[in-house]
Amino acid sequence: xxxxxxxxxxxxxxxxxxxxxxxxxxxxxxxxxxxxxxxxxxxxxxxxxxxxxxxxxxxxxxxxxxxxxxxxxxxxxxxxxxxxxxxxxxxxxxxxxxxxxxxxxxxxxxxxxxxxxxxxxxxxxxxxxxxxxxxxxxxxxxxxxxxxxxxxxxxxxxxxxxxxxxxxxxxxxxxxxxxxxxxxxxxxxxxxxxxxxxxxxxxxxxxxxxxxxxxxxxxxxxxxxxxxxxxxxxxxxxxxxxxxxxxxxxxxxxxxxxxxxxxxxxxxxxxxxxxxxxxxxxxxxxxxxxxxxxxxxxxxxxxxxxxxxxxxxxxxxxxxxxxxxxxxxxxxxxxxxxxxxxxxxxxxxxxxxxxxxxxxxxxxxxxxxxxxxxxxxxxxxxxxxxxxxxxxxxxxxxxxxxxxxxxxxxxxxxxxxxxxxxxxxxxxxxxxxxxxxxxxxxxxxxxxxxxxxxxxxxxxxxxxxxxxxxxxxxxxxxxxxxxxxxxxxxxxxxxxxxxxxxxxxxxxxxxxxxxxxxxxxxxxxxxxxxxxxxxxx
Amino acid sequence: xxxxxxxxxxxxxxxxxxxxxxxxxxxxxxxxxxxxxxxxxxxxxxxxxxxxxxxxxxxxxxxxxxxxxxxxxxxxxxxxxxxxxxxxxxxxxxxxxxxxxxxxxxxxxxxxxxxxxxxxxxxxxxxxxxxxxxxxxxxxxxxxxxxxxxxxxxxxxxxxxxxxxxxxxxxxxxxxxxxxxxxxxxxxxxxxxxxxxxxxxxxxxxxxxxxxxxxxxxxxxxxxxxxxxxxxxxxxxxxxxxxxxxxxxxxxxxxxxxxxxxxxxxxxxxxxxxxxxxxxxxxxxxxxxxxxxxxxxxxxxxxxxxxxxxxxxxxxxxxxx
Numbered sequence: 072x073x074x075x076x077x078x079x080x081x082x083x084x085x086x087x088x089x090x091x092x093x094x095x096x097x098x099x100x101x102x103x104x105x106x107x108x109x110x111x112x113x114x115x116x117x118x119x120x121x122x123x124x125x126x127x128x129x130x131x132x133x134x135x136x137x138x139x140x141x142x143x144x145x146x147x148x149x150x151x152x153x154x155x156x157x158x159x160x161x162x163x164x165x166x167x168x169x170x171x172x173x174x175x176x177x178x179x180x181x182x183x184x185x186x187x188x189x190x191x192x193x194x195x196x197x198x199x200x201x202x203x204x205x206x207x208x209x210x211x212x213x214x215x216x217x218x219x220x221x222x223x224x225x226x227x228x229x230x231x232x233x234x235x236x237x238x239x240x241x242x243x244x245x246x247x248x249x250x251x252x253x254x255x256x257x258x259x260x261x262x263x264x265x266x267x268x269x270x271x272x273x274x275x276x277x278x279x280x281x282x283x284x285x286x287x288x289x290x291x292x293x294x295x296x297x298x299x300x301x302x303x304x305x306x307x308x309x310x311x312x313x314x315x316x317x318x319x320x321x322x323x324x325x326x327x328x329x330x331x332x333x334x335x336x337x338x339x340x341x342x343x344x345x346x347x348x349x350x351x352x353x354x355x356x357x358x359x360x361x362x363x364x365x366x367x368x369x370x371x372x373x374x375x376x377x378x379x380x381x382x383x384x385x386x387x388x389x390x391x392x393x394x395x396x397x398x399x400x401x402x403x404x405x406x407x408x409x410x411x412x413x414x415x416x417x418x419x420x421x422x423x424x425x426x427x428x429x430x431x432x433x434x435x436x437x438x439x440x441x442x443x444x445x446x447x448x449x450x451x452x453x454x455x456x457x458x459x460x461x462x463x464x465x466x467x468x469x470x471x472x473x474x475x476x477x478x479x480x481x482x483x484x485x486x487x488x489x490x491x492x493x494x495x496x497x498x499x500x501x502x503x504x505x506x507x508x509x510x511x512x513x514x515x516x517x518x519x520x521x522x523x524x525x526x527x528x529x530x531x532x533x534x535x536x537x538x539x540x541x542x543x544x545x546x547x548x549x550x551x552x553x554x555x556x557x558x559x560x561x562x563x564x565x566x567x568x569x570x571x572x573x574x575x576x577x578x579x580x581x582x583x584x585x586x587x588x589x590x591x592x593x594x595x596x597x598x599x600x601x602x603x604x605x606x607x608x
Numbered sequence: 609x610x611x612x613x614x615x616x617x618x619x620x621x622x623x624x625x626x627x628x629x630x631x632x633x634x635x636x637x638x639x640x641x642x643x644x645x646x647x648x649x650x651x652x653x654x655x656x657x658x659x660x661x662x663x664x665x666x667x668x669x670x671x672x673x674x675x676x677x678x679x680x681x682x683x684x685x686x687x688x689x690x691x692x693x694x695x696x697x698x699x700x701x702x703x704x705x706x707x708x709x710x711x712x713x714x715x716x717x718x719x720x721x722x723x724x725x726x727x728x729x730x731x732x733x734x735x736x737x738x739x740x741x742x743x744x745x746x747x748x749x750x751x752x753x754x755x756x757x758x759x760x761x762x763x764x765x766x767x768x769x770x771x772x773x774x775x776x777x778x779x780x781x782x783x784x785x786x787x788x789x790x791x792x793x794x795x796x797x798x799x800x801x802x803x804x805x806x807x808x809x810x811x812x813x814x815x816x817x818x819x820x821x822x823x824x825x826x827x828x829x830x831x832x833x834x835x836x837x838x839x840x841x842x843x844x845x846x847x848x849x850x851x852x853x854x855x856x857x858x859x860x861x862x863x864x865x866x867x868x869x870x871x872x873x874x875x876x877x878x879x880x881x882x883x884x885x886x887x888x889x890x891x892x893x894x895x896x897x898x899x900x901x902x903x904x905x906x907x908x909x910x911x912x913x914x915x916x917x918x919x920x921x922x923x924x925x926x927x928x929x
Contacts, residue, residue: 085639086635087683515613516612561615564626565652566648571636586637591643591845595851
C-alpha cells in the first residue's frame with residue numbers, strides 16, 4: 072500500500088470504538104403512573120386523554136375517556152375531581168383544570184352526537200341489572216361492549232339514580248345527563264322503569280348473572296324529638312319529589328334548617344335557596360374542617376349566603392323553631408360530647424340530611440346475601456355477594472358514595488361478571504410505580520398559573536355555562552406535565568453528548584447501548600420523569 | 609408540553625438537534641468523558657452550521673480536549689471537513705483556509721475556527737486578535753470550560769474567581785483563583801469592533817442554534833463564546849452538565865447576549881435571577897467557599913459580579929417599564 076510518510080494504519084471512524092463498555096449504569100425508558108390516573112375512582116387514563124387534547128384531537132380524547140367512563144359530560148360536572156388535588160402541577164403553579172376539560176370534551180361529544188358502537192350479542196348470555204343509576208348504567212355499558220345481553224330494572228320513573236335524584240339540576244342539567252344515558256341505552260340495553268324488584272332470586276332465573284346497583288335511598292333518621300305541627304322532610308325525598316313531582320313539594324317556608332354535613336346537606340340547602348327560602352342554615356355537629364362535603368360545594372354554598380352553624384346538634388324540632396345542643400369536639404381523639412349550653416333557632420321547616428342507607432326490602436327473600444354491620448351488602452373481592460352469580464356495587468356496598476366511585480364499581484363489576492361467566496378469575500391490572508413530583512424536571516415548564524373558573528352564577532336551577540372553547544381546551548391541556556409518560560420532547564436525544572440515542576422517523580426513541588457511556592444527562596433532563604438509571608448487568 | 613424542550617411532537621424540526629436525520633458532525637465513539645458539555649456543544653454548533661450552509665462548512669480545530677478526544681489515531685469522529693494544526697494557531701490557519709476558498713471562488717464554503725478557552729484566551733490569543741483585526745471571514749467558536757482540562761485542570765485566562773484548579777489550590781488564606789485577573793474574551797472580541805459577537809450556553813439549544821445560524825452567514829470576523837460545563841474539572845455528577853450550565857445563566861454569572869460592531873444589541877432575559885450560591889454549591893471547585901469555616905466575602909464578591917452582569921446586560925426587565 073502506498074501510504075504517506077509515517078502513516079501505518081488506515082484511517083477509520085471512531086464508530087469502531089464502542090464506548091458503551093465504559094458504563095456502569097444505564098438509562099432506560101419507563102412509564103410511570105401519574106397521580107391523576109392513580110387516584111381516579113373510575114380509573115380513567117387522564118394523562119392520555121389530556122395528551123390527545125393538547126393535539127386538538129378531541130374525538131380521540133373522548134374515545135379514551137369512554138374506555139373507562141361512559142359519562143364524561145356528567146363527570147365533568149359532578150365529579151369531585153380528586154385528580155386535581157393530587158396533580159403534580161399543584162406543587163408548581165396550580166393543578167390542571169382536568170374536570171373542566173373533561174366537561175368541555177363531553178359537551179363537544181354531545182353536540183356532535185358521537186355514539187358508542189353497537190355490539191351484537193355474541194355471548195348469548197343475559198345479565199340483569201337492578202338499578203339504573205351511574206353504577207348500573209356503567210355496568211350495562213361495559214357488558215354490552217363485551218357482547219352480553221343486558222336488562223335494567225329501575226324502580227323510579229326515570230333512569231339516572233342519584234345523578235337524577237341526588238344531584239340538583241344547577242349542577243347537572245337534565246339534557247346533559249339524558250344524552251349520556253341515551254347513548255348507553257342505544258347500544259341495545261333493554262330498560263324497564265317503574266319496576267320494583269321484590270324477590271331477586273325469582274327474577275334472576277331468566278338471567279345468567281345479576282348486578283345489584285340499588286343505591287342507598289333510605290334516609291337515616293336522626294334520633295331527636297320531632298314535635299307535632301313541625302315541618303320536616305328528608306333531603307333525599309325533597310330532591311326526588313322536585314325531580315318527579317315538583318307540584319307535590321311541601322311548603323318549606325322562609326327560614327329553613329338543614330341538618331347534616333355531607334354533600335347531600337349542601338345540595339339540599341342550595342336547592343331550598345333556589346326554591347325561594349329567605350334564610351337557609353346548615354346545622355352540623357363537628358367543626359367546619361370536618362364537613363364531609365366537598366370544599367368547592369361548601370365554598371359555593373357560603374358564597375350563596377348559606378350559613379353553616381358548627382358544633383350544634385338538633386335536640387328538638389318544634390313548630391317554628393329548633394332547639395340545639397352545643398357540642399364539644401375533641402378533634403385529636405375524635406370524641407364528640409354535649410356541653411351544658413343550648414341554643415335555639417327559628418325554623419319554618421327542617422330538612423334531614425344525616426345519611427342514607429340501603430333499602431333492605433328487596434334482599435329479604437335471598438338469605439345468602441348478607442348485610443354487614445355497616446348496613447351495606449357484603450361482597451367478595453370479585454364483587455359477588457354470598458349468592459352465586461349475584462353481584463353488587465355502587466352505593467349499596469361499602470365505600471365512598473360518589474358518582475365517580477359508582478362508575479368505577481360498575482366498570483369493575485362488568486369485568487368480574489364477564490370473568491365469572493367464562494369461569495375465569497378477573498384479570499389483575501399491574502400498576503406502574505408512581506410518577507412523583509420529585510421525578511420531574513420543571514425547568515422545562517414555564518410558569519403558567521392555573522386560572523380557576525367559577526361555576527357560581529345566578530341563584531337558579533340553570534347551570535352556568537363555563538365549558539372551554541376548543542383553543543382553551545388545548546391551552547389548558549397543554550399545562551399537563553405528562554408525569555411519567557414520554558411526550559416526545561427529544562431532550563434525551565438532543566442532549567446526549569455521545570449520540571447514543573437513536574430517533575426514528577416516526578419519533579420513537581431507542582438507547583444505543585454500544586455508545587452510551589452512562590452519564591445520566593438524558594435522565595436528569597427528562598422533563599416528565601419517564602427515564603431512569605439502572606445498574607448495568 | 610413545553611416550548612423549552614429540544615423538540616416538540618407537534619412541530620417537526622424545531623431545532624437541528626431534534627431532527628432524526630441530523631448530520632451528527634461529531635459522531636459516536638469519541639473519547640470525551642461521561643457528561644461532556646464540550647462534546648455536546650460541538651455537535652450542536654456544527655450540526656446547526658451544517659444545516660445553515662447546506663453542508664458547505666469546514667472546521668479548523670485548536671489543540672485541546674475537543675481535538676484529543678475526537679481523533680485518536682487512526683480513528684476520528686468528525687463527519688465534516690476538519691483540520692488540526694497547533695494549539696495556538698487555529699484562527700490563523702482558518703484565515704488561510706478562508707483565503708484559499710476565496711481564491712478558488714468557493715466563498716460559499718464557510719470556515720469555522722474552534723478551540724477551548726486555553727487555546728483562544730491564552731495560547732492562541734495573538735492569532736485570534738490578528739484574525740479579528742484583519743476582519744477575516746471566519747467564525748471562531750470558543751468552548752469555554754474555564755481551565756485546561758485536557759492536561760489536568762490547570763488555570764487558564766478564563767478561570768473564574770475563587771475557582772480551585774490544579775494550579776490555584778485553595779490553601780490557608782488563599783481562596784483559589786484571584787479576583788480581577790483573567791480575560792473576558794467576549795469583551796475582548798467586542799473591543800475589536802468585529803461584525804458579530806455572541807455568548808451561548810449548552811443549556812439553551814434553541815438560542816445556541818439561532819446564534820450559529822445567524823453568525824455563519826455574516827461576512828468578516830465573528831466570535832461565539834459557549835459555556836460548556838466540565839464534570840471532571842468542575843467536580844459535579846456527570847448527569848448535571850445541563851443543570852450546571854442552566855444555573856450559571858440563571859444566576860447572571862454567564863450572561864447570554866449578542867453584540868454587533870462592539871455594541872450589545874440583545875440579551876436573553878432571566879426572569880427571576882437565582883443567588884450565585886445555587887450555581888456554585890454543586891461544584892467541588894467552589895466547595896471551599898462553603899462549610900463551617902468559609903468566609904462569606906467570596907460569595908458576596910461573586911454575587912456582585914453576577915449583579916453587575918445583570919445590570920450591564922439588562923438581564924432582568926425593569927418592573928416599572
